[in-house]
Amino acid sequence: MQSPLHLLAKAAAVPGGPLPAQSAFAGEVGPYSELDWAASRETSLLRAAGIAALTSAAGAVLGSASSAIPPFEGREAPPANTHAISCLGTILADNSNRRELLPEWLELAELHGVAPLPEYLPGLLDAAHSDKSLRTRVLAVAGSRARWLAMVTQAPNWKWALAAVDIPAANQELVYLFETGGKEERLQALTAIRSQNAAQGLTMVMGVWDKEKWEEKAAFLDCLSTGLSTADEPLLEATLTDRRAEVRHIGAKLLMQIPGSGMSRRFQDRTLPLFAMKKTLLIADRLDVSLPVACDEAMLRDGVLPKAPQNSGMGDRSYWLRQLIAHTRSAALCAHLRISPDKLIHLAWKTEFKDEIIAGLRESAVRFADRQLVTELLRLALSGDQQLKAVGGIESLMLSSILTISELEELTIQTMATGALAAGVALAYEAGKCTAAWSQRFTISVLSLLSTAIRDLPPASVRAYQCRELVSLMARRAQPQYSDAFSGLLTASHASQDWQYFWQKSLDEFTAVMQFRSEMATAFADRKETVQR
Amino acid sequence: MSWTAEQVLALAPDSSSASAGRSLASASRWHGLERDERCLWGDCPGSGSKPYAVQIDLTEPAFKCTCPSRKFPCKHGLALLLIFAAQPNAFGIAAPPPRVVEWIQKRDERQSEKAEKAEAKTPADPVKAAAQQLKRADDREKKVAAGIDELDLWLQDQVRQGLASGKNMSTQTWVNRSARLVDAQAPGLARRIRQLGEATKGLDGMAWVQRLLSELGSLQLLIDAYRNLESLTPDLRETVRGHIGWPVKREEVLSGPTVRDTWACIGTRLSYEEPGIVRRTWLMGTNTGSTALWLSFAPAHQGLEPGIPPGGCIGGELCFYPGSLALRALVKSIEPVPVSITAAEIVAQNDSNNWQTRYAEALAQDPWLQTYPVTINGVTPAWHNNRILLNSADGNAIPLDIWDAYARRLLAFSGGHPVQISGEWDGYVFKPLAAWAGTRCILLCSQEEV
Numbered sequence: 001m002q003s004p005l006h007l008l009a010k011a012a013a014v015p016g017g018p019l020p021a022q023s024a025f026a027g028e029v030g031p032y033s034e035l036d037w038a039a040s041r042e043t044s045l046l047r048a049a050g051i052a053a054l055t056s057a058a059g060a061v062l063g064s065a066s067s068a069i070p071p072f073e074g075r076e077a078p079p080a081n082t083h084a085i086s087c088l089g090t091i092l093a094d095n096s097n098r099r100e101l102l103p104e105w106l107e108l109a110e111l112h113g114v115a116p117l118p119e120y121l122p123g124l125l126d127a128a129h130s131d132k133s134l135r136t137r138v139l140a141v142a143g144s145r146a147r148w149l150a151m152v153t154q155a156p157n158w159k160w161a162l163a164a165v166d167i168p169a170a171n172q173e174l175v176y177l178f179e180t181g182g183k184e185e186r187l188q189a190l191t192a193i194r195s196q197n198a199a200q201g202l203t204m205v206m207g208v209w210d211k212e213k214w215e216e217k218a219a220f221l222d223c224l225s226t227g228l229s230t231a232d233e234p235l236l237e238a239t240l241t242d243r244r245a246e247v248r249h250i251g252a253k254l255l256m257q258i259p260g261s262g263m264s265r266r267f268q269d270r271t272l273p274l275f276a277m278k279k280t281l282l283i284a285d286r287l288d289v290s291l292p293v294a295c296d297e298a299m300l301r302d303g304v305l306p307k308a309p310q311n312s313g314m315g316d317r318s319y320w321l322r323q324l325i326a327h328t329r330s331a332a333l334c335a336h337l338r339i340s341p342d343k344l345i346h347l348a349w350k351t352e353f354k355d356e357i358i359a360g361l362r363e364s365a366v367r368f369a370d371r372q373l374v375t376e377l378l379r380l381a382l383s384g385d386q387q388l389k390a391v392g393g394i395e396s397l398m399l400s401s402i403l404t405i406s407e408l409e410e411l412t413i414q415t416m417a418t419g420a421l422a423a424g425v426a427l428a429y430e431a432g433k434c435t436a437a438w439s440q441r442f443t444i445s446v447l448s449l450l451s452t453a454i455r456d457l458p459p460a461s462v463r464a465y466q467c468r469e470l471v472s473l474m475a476r477r478a479q480p481q482y483s484d485a486f487s488g489l490l491t492a493s494h495a496s497q498d499w500q501y502f503w504q505k506s507l508d509e510f511t512a513v514m515q516f517r518s519e520m521a522t523a524f525a526d527r528k529e530t531v532q533r
Numbered sequence: 534m535s536w537t538a539e540q541v542l543a544l545a546p547d548s549s550s551a552s553a554g555r556s557l558a559s560a561s562r563w564h565g566l567e568r569d570e571r572c573l574w575g576d577c578p579g580s581g582s583k584p585y586a587v588q589i590d591l592t593e594p595a596f597k598c599t600c601p602s603r604k605f606p607c608k609h610g611l612a613l614l615l616i617f618a619a620q621p622n623a624f625g626i627a628a629p630p631p632r633v634v635e636w637i638q639k640r641d642e643r644q645s646e647k648a649e650k651a652e653a654k655t656p657a658d659p660v661k662a663a664a665q666q667l668k669r670a671d672d673r674e675k676k677v678a679a680g681i682d683e684l685d686l687w688l689q690d691q692v693r694q695g696l697a698s699g700k701n702m703s704t705q706t707w708v709n710r711s712a713r714l715v716d717a718q719a720p721g722l723a724r725r726i727r728q729l730g731e732a733t734k735g736l737d738g739m740a741w742v743q744r745l746l747s748e749l750g751s752l753q754l755l756i757d758a759y760r761n762l763e764s765l766t767p768d769l770r771e772t773v774r775g776h777i778g779w780p781v782k783r784e785e786v787l788s789g790p791t792v793r794d795t796w797a798c799i800g801t802r803l804s805y806e807e808p809g810i811v812r813r814t815w816l817m818g819t820n821t822g823s824t825a826l827w828l829s830f831a832p833a834h835q836g837l838e839p840g841i842p843p844g845g846c847i848g849g850e851l852c853f854y855p856g857s858l859a860l861r862a863l864v865k866s867i868e869p870v871p872v873s874i875t876a877a878e879i880v881a882q883n884d885s886n887n888w889q890t891r892y893a894e895a896l897a898q899d900p901w902l903q904t905y906p907v908t909i910n911g912v913t914p915a916w917h918n919n920r921i922l923l924n925s926a927d928g929n930a931i932p933l934d935i936w937d938a939y940a941r942r943l944l945a946f947s948g949g950h951p952v953q954i955s956g957e958w959d960g961y962v963f964k965p966l967a968a969w970a971g972t973r974c975i976l977l978c979s980q981e982e983v
Contacts, residue, residue, distance in 0.1 A: 057960025
């Protein structure tokens, strides 16, 4: 039977829709019988609808319960105390200027074995969606509930939390997952198989190779970096002629990572003959460098770009030289010339192709994670502005975390000790960025560097801006228990207005961030205050 | 009551004050953090040579700060309360300094003055004033009557043309129609018309026609009732006049009977309604079991006075507006509540299994009632066609109107286990305000106007 409201709506929907017969309302709750249907069709209809609406709202019939969400039954750490939770609230707030401290909060929570309150999980999952580096930490402090939430909400932005569920180790399940799963799952299964049995992984990739789109091909190739060996060479060599540049790039990159691969030998054979030592009795040793004569088919196939980028000021042949060096291990070059890496750089700097060679060596150092070469290049970069420019900035050598944190800090401290303010600031900033928590020794050297810099550098100069960046970095990375000592040293005591204007805000912010961090540490250490669940 | 950061920030006049308050809320920045039973005070260094002296009366809460900001409460006040929420132990217990004592005295005096004034306000020339008032009322009466006649005609036109033909009506249609009623001095009707567009949004086909027809039908009954005002009971007469938009003087309400109780705030909702911001604060009485709606208004772009945050509670007297259903009220006086009493407890004690019956009873008293506050025990979130809804303990599905972000928050908070929820029910859909479990509560609607 249709409800009165439904009948009335049918009548009201179209012009002149026939009114329902009065008998249709017999037995319905509501004073329908008192309506004067003769008055006006429209008014009667509206009045009846008013009654019907009222009775249907008052007696709203709810649907029957839907399939329930499986409740969260997992284990989790006890919640952090009120103070620590309020720090998290500040960090996650909209327009928060403390966002950068989220990793530290998570680290502290993990250290103290406490979890965020459940209602903060959406905020944490969103934060880790946009910043992948947070994911492991978020899962470490709230993993089971976060996964449950990602599962029940099916939120696309939180899929990563599901994918991070420990993959069943059984090989058969992995194979099944690779054959039937979605892209993320397939990649994880493949990586897992590669670490168990690299040959099996390779066979699986080759088995599906022709059927996949290029995006999958590129992603699968990336997975091969786990358990990479000469056995993978044939497939990788074949990718060098793939139609998609993305696939060719990954193939070439992996081939270069296989020690003694055909590709690396080919590059070596092209590069070494271009270099020779000139030893004379009269003048100092000299490095003779000649440019490659041609870029042949084989070089093109190996991924050498034939044309120098426009406006680079480089000739095509110099560009080939740079690329060849970039694909050659410095050890091979040094052995060929019978000199040490520092000598190589020293001599190269005196040749007419110094810019190309240094740029090539930098790429090679990063590609082969060549620590010695990185160190030597850094030394070169710190020796002068022209050298710094040739190396292409210190940051280009820092990104790949080739040097260990302590090596970096050591190098920085050495540089600062020589009194080179500009180089010290630049290196300290880059080294500081690579280091999650600064050591005490490093912090103290940066601090003394900064107090000199703040005193001496003219405000609003390039270096002064860099220093300000360093101040804000230090606020986030140095150990918070020294915050009082820091703020004492870094006080704006200069008389000039310009100077005050330039530094005051940045130093205030430094103090505020330090205070926040120190309070956060205190909050976690305080075991008395706990939140009731 | 004890405070949470979320409750404190619900008092912020805007989001920039909220974030400024957050960044100032670190105890080591402050000096002389102290409190007694009723007040908090402390000094916050600012850009000037003298630190700002900040003090808070927790009963209301009321703020005072020596900074020049015109925001209210200012970031310093918010920060002080935030510190109190996170680290109550950062405050030493002490006797209030003279500046606090003086301020509190003044506040108390003003309170009692206000009450007296409300009771005894006599115009200079009573006879003339009464005559003027009568004339104004008479003018308004005529305007409203004309406006209602026009609305009646418009309603008939809608039905005559067939409601389905109006499916393509733009929002502007409602806005224009609403403006006509504002001119006719019937703001209550105007608001209803404007909300029509909102209520029918997202519906299609016959469902849309049905919903629209329901609302129009309800308007028709309101028109009928207003035209037959004389035949109604005095209470119902007030209710009908209230829905049309006849104003009731604050003083009149405040001089009426009072209801004294401990009131828990079960949620607030901010909305933008021409020409300003409206905050609905839903209160629930511990002993009387009554529910109340406290409306606060502010012009656009100006902050509201701080009110009672969701999950907070106050003691005091409310005065209800006249009408057949006691719902809308004014807060006449506020008294401190022992810290041991929490809103969560009050809400938990409330027997909420018959919430639909209570709504029906309320409708019987006021057939034009739009939203009604309810709390429901033991609901579990569930999915249905990619929409979240609530499964009630007795096996029903309660449809929800909730933003995605808050739906996920509710899910995280509940963990899929039963929780208690407070919100607004309009006979069609439940709009959550807050969820409760144990002594904790989380907010489920935006604290900024939408």
